[in-house]
Amino acid sequence: MDFVELSATHKRDHQPDWPVGSDVGRARSALARAAPLVSASGIHRLRARLAEPAFLLHAGDCAETFRDNTRRSVARRVSLLRAMSDAIEMRSGRSVVTVGRIAGQYAKPRSAPVERRGGLSLPSYFGDAVNGADFSVDRRTPDPRNLVRAHEQSRKTLSYLRRSDVFTSHEALLLDYERPQTRRSADGGRPLDHSAHLLWIGERTRSPTGPHIDFAAEIANPIAVKIGPGATPTALINLHALLNPGNEPGRLAFIFRMGRRRAYDLIYAMLSRIVAEGWADRVLCDPMHGNTVVSPGGVKTRLVAEIEEETTAFFEACNDTGVIPGGIHLELSGDEVSECVTTGMDDLYLAQNYTSACDPRLNPDQAVYLAELVGELLVSHRGFGPRMELALSHR
Numbered sequence: 001m002d003f004v005e006l007s008a009t010h011k012r013d014h015q016p017d018w019p020v021g022s023d024v025g026r027a028r029s030a031l032a033r034a035a036p037l038v039s040a041s042g043i044h045r046l047r048a049r050l051a052e053p054a055f056l057l058h059a060g061d062c063a064e065t066f067r068d069n070t071r072r073s074v075a076r077r078v079s080l081l082r083a084m085s086d087a088i089e090m091r092s093g094r095s096v097v098t099v100g101r102i103a104g105q106y107a108k109p110r111s112a113p114v115e116r117r118g119g120l121s122l123p124s125y126f127g128d129a130v131n132g133a134d135f136s137v138d139r140r141t142p143d144p145r146n147l148v149r150a151h152e153q154s155r156k157t158l159s160y161l162r163r164s165d166v167f168t169s170h171e172a173l174l175l176d177y178e179r180p181q182t183r184r185s186a187d188g189g190r191p192l193d194h195s196a197h198l199l200w201i202g203e204r205t206r207s208p209t210g211p212h213i214d215f216a217a218e219i220a221n222p223i224a225v226k227i228g229p230g231a232t233p234t235a236l237i238n239l240h241a242l243l244n245p246g247n248e249p250g251r252l253a254f255i256f257r258m259g260r261r262r263a264y265d266l267i268y269a270m271l272s273r274i275v276a277e278g279w280a281d282r283v284l285c286d287p288m289h290g291n292t293v294v295s296p297g298g299v300k301t302r303l304v305a306e307i308e309e310e311t312t313a314f315f316e317a318c319n320d321t322g323v324i325p326g327g328i329h330l331e332l333s334g335d336e337v338s339e340c341v342t343t344g345m346d347d348l349y350l351a352q353n354y355t356s357a358c359d360p361r362l363n364p365d366q367a368v369y370l371a372e373l374v375g376e377l378l379v380s381h382r383g384f385g386p387r388m389e390l391a392l393s394h395r
């Protein structure tokens with residue numbers, strides 16, 4: 001098989017090119033027959049929570065892996081999320097809803113469809129739901145049976161999560177995974193995607209005429225959409241019209257990931273539009289994805305100071321427009337990873353414990369530090385009485 005030729009078509013909507021002879025139909029049927037991963041009542045419960053002015057902590061792995069899907073690893077992630085939500089609640093007095101990038105975050109859009117190492121070109125790693133991270137022909141070849149494995153692994157994670165109050169979410173990227181899990185709703189309303197409570201649409205697939213927004217418009221789950229620096233306020237108008245035409249609180253969230261340099265101006269423009277239109281949509285800050293840099297040694301990393309800078313810019317833009325800061329979106333690990341740097345750019349540090357299958361994640365200390373910062377920024381926001389009332393009147 002010629003992988004370079006194969007990859008040329010991959011860019012189309014970021015759907016995998018399942019190899020000829022592999023049976024994606026069979027995988028879809030298995031997913032369609034499987035018991036739902038999350039219940040309708042769970043999805044509705046999250047939607048109701050998001051309709052309140054609670055703050056949304058939305059965080060977890062960039063890419064989960066089947067290998068790390070152990071009870072201990074999940075427990076560490078959950079206890080970190082709890083420490084963060086406690087830190088935010090204690091400082092700000094605002095109640096926190098926790099949604100993990102967990103129990104199904106197995107699909108990754110990639111900017112480069114092919115990875116070259118030495119003389120060899122292979123498909124990039126698209127997440128465990130598609131192929132394997134190891135750089136071999138065998139592992140990198142997409143295999144639709146991985147869709148079914150991702151479903152089984154998600155069920156396993158959910159069994160570990162049973163006694164925690166964490167809702168689940170992942171990027172709704174693979175339509176061969178999401179559509180078969182979408183079922184008619186018992187109350188006659190729009191169908192629900194039972195693969196997770198909340199689904200988000202990524203920056204690369206949010207075209208208002210693309211199949212992902214089409215899919216999101218059909219289902220009644222809470223939806224989030226990533227918004228990068230290339231988006232205009234008009235793009236928001238289209239997305240709001242398609243995804244939340246009834247302007248219902250709890251239905252739609254915009255996750256801004258602008259990059260620290262332009263974050264304030266770009267977010268300010270977006271929020272002004274939201275206020276002018278009177279939308280009930282929630283706004284979140286993803287200070288990770290616009291701030292990825294490469295170390296002198298060639299390692300993908302992020303600086304905590306830059307993550308902090310974009311987070312602060314988001315809160316300032318909220319303050320200055322009178323919009324309620326709706327949440328924070330972070331990539332983190334429950335393990336002591338060395339993927340993001342706190343002080344200066346240090347390749348020796350990065351080499352210590354860099355285990356991410358995709359983007360660099362915060363370790364527990366860095367994550368709690370940011371949660372504390374968010375708690376404090378929320379306090380200073382609360383000080384803004386009259387604008388807060390203005391914002392509430394827009395909900």
Ligand code: PEP
Pocket residue numbers: 062109201202203204226227257289359
């Ligand atoms: C992600 O959240 O891992 C991601 C790929 O983000 P974005 O769509 O914002 O690039």
Ligand code: CO
Pocket residue numbers: 062063289331358359
């Ligand atoms: Co990521």
